[in-house]
Amino acid sequence: MDDFSRSWTALRAAVAALPDEDFARPSGCASWLVRDLVCHLVVDAQDVLITLATPADGEPTRDAATYWEVSDAPPTGDDPLDALTVRLAAAYGDPALLRFHLDDVGSAAGRAAVLADPSARVSTRDQILTVADYLSAYVLEWTLHHLDLIAHLTGVEGPPPEGLARSRRLLETIAGTAFPTSLTDVDALLVGTGRRPGALPPLYLG
Template sequence: MDLFSRSWTALRSAVADLPDEDFERPSGCAGWLVRDLVCHLVIGAQDILITLVTPADTEPTVNAVTYWQLVEPPTGEDPLDALIPRLAAAYGEPKWLKFHFDDVGSATGRAAELADPAARVSTRDEVLTVGDFLHAYVLEWTLHHLDLIAHLPSAPEPPAETLAATRELLEKLAGTPFPAALSDKDALLIGTGRRKPTDAEKAALGDFAQRLPLAVG
């Protein structure tokens, strides 16, 4: 719960501090501008609110790790991926997108703080505890924080503890640890295909390099 709050607060603060001109810069998500990514975050926040008010009374079927699955890397052909830029453009000025993100994002943060970690909720045809659900989203927020600042070198990075937690989640999902020589940030960027490894990093990864990138969905 604490890691969720830290990752979400850091991401919301990073968006709030962006100058308007940065919304037109590319993000770390291929084909998306920063404004498109922020629009995607609005939808993600809404999904969390919906899940937190969708109780379940059956046993959990997934946890914070198995909530995610390794999928084929996105091709850009998903209808929702194509819809996001049109939705983002409809806001017009960045201030309206910022306002909506802050409004929904604040509600999401409050709902997470008030939720019972042991309660069970249902989403994506699965059941899991609130605590596991929110911990799973540490990965989502941290990776998208890296996407947000991919071409904004002066923007603040995600908190160190959420980078470490996201690395741990990704390693458990892959069933293989990243080399200790890789920083948490580099492990995440390389592991998810957000940047290519150097020759030295590829050598350190060994056979694991053949399995990259790890696309999570």
Template sequence: MDLFSRSLGELLDVVERLTDEDFGRPSGCAGWLVRDLVCHFVIDAQDVLITLVTPAPDEPTHDAVTYWRVAHEPADDPLSALTVRLAQAYGEPWMLKFHVDDVGRAAQRAAGLAAPDARVRTQDMVLTAAGYLGAYVWEWTLHHLDLVAHLPRHAGPSAEALARCREVLEQIAGTAFPAGFSDTDVLLVGTGRRAPTAAERAELGELEIPFVLG
């Protein structure tokens, strides 16, 4: 749960330092500008706030790993186009920066107040609060990489967050990625954000990639 708050905080700190020009640059999410990705953070933070106040009496059905649905081909996401239109509606970058900081810091505070073993419901799943927030470490970390993909002057995710997300992807894959892959390479190649080099492809062997998590 602490890693959730730290990874979200690091992400929000980068957004705060973005220039107006940065918002018009491409992100690591195919088809999305930085502006669109930051708008997605607003929606994610709202989801966190909603879920943490949606208690469930049932036993947990999922955890921080099984929360993610896995495919090997991207699926059509109707919310993607909506996110782009919503991002455009903000008009000025400062409006979007203000909103994402407002709801993002609120999500941080809510996470700090949540009981780790409290059960919450989201998307027909029941998780402990700790499991749910643990799942979101993946979301913040991968999208932090997306945010700085074409903005090299900004810092990327922490080593701790990258290592944790590598563990998640390896649990999903059912095998470890080659030791020569950095944690960042594992996430970028494993999710199809970067094509493997010929040497990397040889090291990966028969491991099927990318893993599209949603």
């Protein structure tokens, strides 16, 4: 729960501090500008709110690692939701509106996470997880997207070290192997998810 809050708070603070011109710069997500990534974060925050308000009675069917759909091929950009995100981001026009919407919905998602019972079960994507596992999965989501945010920017604070370390451990669990200790947490995450070329076979998470 603490790592979720730290990671999410740091990511939102980084977005809030961006000058307007940075929203038109490329992000670390292929074909997405920073504004597209921020719009995606708004959708993510909505998903967190919806999931935490969707209790489930059955036994968990996924955990923080198996929550992710893994592919060995990079995304093609043909996904309809990805295309919608780009159009929606452009429709905001003024970056201040995106900042406001992320702060508004994102703050609510952060509060809902703090108030949630970690042992409770919730449903998302036709699967059941404990709140603790769901929020742990999102530490990886926030950390990777924080790295995407700063990929082509300078002077922007990166993800918290606790979130980087936790995300690395989760990605190693997903991969089924430990990454070389010579790799920093940042390098392991970027190479391990195909965001940067390297010796590790990349995992594309969805």
